[in-house]
Amino acid sequence: MTDARRRRPDTMIVEGGRKPEWTTGIVNPPVWRASTMLFDSVAEMEASNPPRHGRLQYGRNGTPTQWALAEALTGIEPGAAGTRLFPSGSAAVAIALMAVLSPGDEILMVDSAYAPTRIFCDTVLKPMGVAVTYYDPMIGRGIETLIGDRTKAIFLESPGSLSFEIQDVPGICEIAKARGLVTLIDNTWATPVFFQALSAGVDISILAATKYIVGHADAMIGTVTANARWWPRIERTSQVFGQHVGPDDAYLATRGLRTLGVRLRQHQQSALKVAQWLQAQPQVSRILHPAFADCPGHEHWVRDFKGASGLFAFELKGGDADARDALIDGLEHFGIGYSWGGFESLATPADAERIRTASRWQAEGPRVRLHIGLEDVDDLIEDLARGLARYGASA
Template sequence: MNDLSAYHRDTQALHAGRDPDANEGVVNPPVYHCSTVIFESVEELLETRRDRASGAYVGFTYGREGTPTTRAFEDAITLLEGGYRAVVTSCGLGAICASLTAFLSAGDHLLIVDSLYGPARAFCEDFLKKFGVEVTYYPPSIGDGIEALFQPNTKVVYLESPGSLTFEITDVPAITRLCRARGITTIMDNTWGSPFCFRPLSHGVDVSINAATKYISGHSDLMLGIAVCTEDKFIPVKKTASGSGYCGGPDDIYMALRGLRTLPLRMRQHQQSATRIATWLQGRPEVARVLYPALPDDPGHALWKRDFTGASGLFGLVLNACTDRQLAAMLDHMKLFRLGYSWGGYESLAVPTYPSDLRSAQKWEAPGPSIRLHVGLENVDDLIADLEAGFARLAAAA
């Protein structure tokens, strides 16, 4: 099955990146553990050098550049996201760093959303600024108002929707429309939605990034990133990622391909369970508000409904005023919502969050502490009981 373009994404997720006819009928692509590639002649070796120099990247020259296992994963995610080609990296942050540095030089200006992933913000502050890139943060709700922030040297606008901790939705098409008119490259972190719930390139984005560590893998057992590019953006990202050493390991890539096969089913269950729990939380007296764009009364719901085809299991909640002691009493003894960073696996997680520490363009206002929940694939009644017990501990610690 070569041309999958006419099929639904569920079918594409199952068949993309597989070619049993080329692999002795084996269903899954083989894992290539590779550093060295052998060539039969000087002419063949020189041809691969020309391939790299031209930016075609058709053949295989060295393990860091990729293998057939890498290509299978890149092809699969490219199909799901509707891109030209993709670049695998060692982690999601690697895909972010490679994509940003591919299009930025000293003296350039970067516009980046104020609600972005914390390590990406740290990269901008600790590295990009150090090397002469001017960084300006914009409010996630800015929409076409971003035009007022453009400068003659603005080269990249970076988006993340919804934001990592506050889950604010950005009007992606409004921003990309203005950027395209000015030749500004747009890069978006699509990890929350995954290729199943949002396709950034169809909304005008140039480079779509996924931390495959999370939903694509789905099992909390690997580190991997991938950047899906339009045709004119592929070569800069590929060259930067390869030159920076951001290569993914073959076993991690294989496991991400295996996780991809169940992505549609898992995402539907994550959304169904998260929606039920988020709705339940809205009725709790301890909760000031729930931060989940799939809820009808969320401020970003209209944009989410217009642009997204689903939601993930990651969302936030703001508690009414309580002490640090009460918050710790609630979270320390959870049985199912265990304390842990990352998300996107089968298991539920909870972490306290501090959005105000990571905002500069728009102040974050909240009456009490914030919590980020990842709703996994456990029974929803069991998860609600776990939260209920946590609220009881919070009250008892007053």
């Protein structure tokens, strides 16, 4: 097989984690279900401690089904030393933060963070004695002015999942490294296919693999991938917190991973077409999409990213939240539901100002967040056209 350093991303997505001893000739690593592993002797059982990746010991420590997924994800993130699996993206964020923070520390948390991340900071980290300071996502290298003696970590999310600002990740990471801080990022929107976080200087990259990795809206899973400096801490903390992903969910994520590249490119193509169409509509005041020149941080997207996924938002002219909600309720091809990243299109309200404290968020009118799925894009546009016509008549 070609040296892994020479394989291109799509090839690594297809080939990663398919060790012969794990697949036994089956193309995709099969589902290994197990709790107890039997040993030939007491000596062999005792020698299995401490547990190691790739060696059967106990179900919580994984089987080839989980190892294959973790190894494949590590392979598509240059600079990674390992990946741990979690039962959800929120669990992945929580354990990553617990791994790097102690009472008395301070974390600088981006103000555009995913709401459950913010809730964890406010309801778990703060009561345990960790100071949480929220910062403007567009602060860039100016973040150095916020770093104090207690500061231990900087958390990024680029783009913000409701407001879509693209952060200056390399600039912030350069400052962090110079000051001896650990950096973490929620890279769910882009995945390593469109943004290689560790190559940009991040220490720990987190994915809600429920979304684009699984890709079919039928499994919950989170992942944490870390560089060599922080991997032992992530691995150990995950173990002592008893974090585990069942083999069936891991299998679904691995199967979804194999088509990640082609799916993302289709999501991107369709989403750009929908966003460009929306931009020309009289009922729409603004498109919140990193590929658009007026999106905050667009220049960072151009510099650092290889593409854009299917998630973006738009602002409506005039009207109110009730009219916006009626628009969403009347759509035929867009579902209404939490999460995104599957094959289906979704539409939800996007009220970023409700969770902002360090930076102001102003909008001309109510906002709608869209996830553009794999349906025919012209059907989606026609559906939105009918919805906007209804909105225009009621606004």
